[in-house]
Amino acid sequence: MARSRLIAGNWKMHKTVGEAEALARGLVALGEPADQVLLCPPFTALARVGELLRGQPGFFRGAQNMHWEGAGAFTGEICPGMLAELGCAFVILGHSERRHIFRETDAEINRKVGAALGAGLAPVLCVGETQEEREAGRAQGVVGGQLRAGLAGAAAAEAARLVLAYEPVWAIGSGLAAGPGDAQGMAAFLRGELVQLWGREAADEVRILYGGSVTPDNIETFLAEGDVDGALVGGASLDAGNFGRMYRRK
Ligand code: PEP
Numbered sequence: 001m002a003r004s005r006l007i008a009g010n011w012k013m014h015k016t017v018g019e020a021e022a023l024a025r026g027l028v029a030l031g032e033p034a035d036q037v038l039l040c041p042p043f044t045a046l047a048r049v050g051e052l053l054r055g056q057p058g059f060f061r062g063a064q065n066m067h068w069e070g071a072g073a074f075t076g077e078i079c080p081g082m083l084a085e086l087g088c089a090f091v092i093l094g095h096s097e098r099r100h101i102f103r104e105t106d107a108e109i110n111r112k113v114g115a116a117l118g119a120g121l122a123p124v125l126c127v128g129e130t131q132e133e134r135e136a137g138r139a140q141g142v143v144g145g146q147l148r149a150g151l152a153g154a155a156a157a158e159a160a161r162l163v164l165a166y167e168p169v170w171a172i173g174s175g176l177a178a179g180p181g182d183a184q185g186m187a188a189f190l191r192g193e194l195v196q197l198w199g200r201e202a203a204d205e206v207r208i209l210y211g212g213s214v215t216p217d218n219i220e221t222f223l224a225e226g227d228v229d230g231a232l233v234g235g236a237s238l239d240a241g242n243f244g245r246m247y248r249r250k
Helices: 015-031 043-053 078-087 096-100 106-119 133-136 139-152 156-161 180-198 219-223 240-248
Strands: 006-010 036-040 059-063 090-094 120-127 161-167 209-212 232-233
Touching: 006 161, 006 209, 006 240, 015 036, 015 043, 015 240, 036 090, 043 059, 078 106, 078 240, 090 106, 106 120, 106 139, 120 240, 133 139, 139 180, 156 180, 161 180, 180 209, 180 219, 219 232, 232 240
Parallel strands: 006 036, 006 232, 036 059, 059 090, 090 120, 120 161, 161 209, 209 232
Antiparallel strands: none
16 A cells, blocks of 8 residues: 655744744745645644644644643643644654653553544654664664554554654754665664564555654655655754755655
8 A cells, every 4th residue: 555655844842823823834835745744833833833724735733742641630731632623633752852851651652642543643653762772783672662662552453544753863953864774774674563563454554754854955865765654854844945845845
């Protein structure tokens, strides 16, 4: 089954509502995307960006995180239903900044994956090794462990909704992107793990993105790889011209 390509922009803790509006307007002005485009603004700008994207084919919205509970005394948190109510289709889970700065565990991320699927959201589950883990020859072990823990309890029937993002920690925001061959190698490894978990047919439905210092100049090299179905882009997604070049590619 052909997987549709997905180019996702993680705006992180950038953009006021006014700035987010300007960025979304700039992207819409570039015309219909060649690929599916996912915009992940901060929570505060999700509604406004949604208004601007209404009726624009090819654009989707996602959040950058959420809590797994449906409601309750969790000050400062956002639940899956709140994101669904805003029309979000996706939610990034287990981003390395959540894992490393906020100490999110695989068990917590797993609960979030289950809650996202239960609320009709498509999880973008991020996995990736640190430089130290890579140098110790543990990259596949770490990434495979994050995958299995993150997906524990999820069913093969969810495969078409699931997105994985392979984001080596050392490549995020560093300007040092992985080589396309390395990205393909890890994407193929992840797909192999999915085959073991869910079987070949379901594994072939899961979209796997590469993330880590992707730019308009290097994105094609990743997209040329057979198991890489798109990109998760941080810094280079904050400017309409740059991000537009990544999904228009003309
Ligand atoms: C990210 O935050 O997911 C990311 C890949 O960032 P950057 O593109 O800036 O490396």
